[in-house]
Amino acid sequence: MGLLKIQAKKQIAMNIKIIALGKIKEKFLKEGISEFLKRLTPYASMEIVEINPLEIKDVNLTAKILAQEAEKILAQIKPNSHVITLEINGANFSSEKFAQKLEEIGNQGYNEIVFVIGSSCGLAKTVSERADLKLSLSSMTFLHQFARLLLLEQIYRAFKIQKGETYHK
Numbered sequence: 407m408g409l410l411k412i413q414a415k416k417q418i419a420m421n422i423k424i425i426a427l428g429k430i431k432e433k434f435l436k437e438g439i440s441e442f443l444k445r446l447t448p449y450a451s452m453e454i455v456e457i458n459p460l461e462i463k464d465v466n467l468t469a470k471i472l473a474q475e476a477e478k479i480l481a482q483i484k485p486n487s488h489v490i491t492l493e494i495n496g497a498n499f500s501s502e503k504f505a506q507k508l509e510e511i512g513n514q515g516y517n518e519i520v521f522v523i524g525s526s527c528g529l530a531k532t533v534s535e536r537a538d539l540k541l542s543l544s545s546m547t548f549l550h551q552f553a554r555l556l557l558l559e560q561i562y563r564a565f566k567i568q569k570g571e572t573y574h575k
Contacts, residue, residue, distance in 0.1 A: 476530035
């Protein structure tokens with residue numbers, strides 16, 4: 407299991423962790439992710455935990471492998487964290503509503519928001535059941551590596567919206 411930690415130097419009230427299965431391979435995605443992590447440092451402490459997905463050689467073993475991945479995912483989540491899983495059938499938000507939702511979560515006293523991006527086979531039921539919110543980025547299907555970049559961009563956009571700053575139009 408690889409662990410990539412990127413944290414802001416300042417003391418910031420909001421801590422955001424992204425747990426993602428798989429590593430980013432494409433250079434352009436790595437650069438985009440790095441750029442948004444850099445942009446997010448004034449707003450939140452960011453951490454990305456990369457978990458190596460298990461290879462599924464037999465589709466009959468999918469549930470078993472997802473359960474094994476779930477153990478690794480759930481081990482990274484504190485009991486008092488607000489968990490948001492990215493799921494196909496999750497809630498859809500406009501950028502403005504997503505910004506409101508993140509602000510509401512922060513106002514409820516949660517110190518940490520954890521986003522979980524599963525493998526191409528999805529998430530085990532135990533991870534989905536741990537979620538406080540199931541989120542869909544779109545009705546379209548994206549590569550999981552793209553989902554990470556899209557999520558970071560939307561988190562950044564949400565903070566800009568909350569602060570009334572000029573990024574969102």
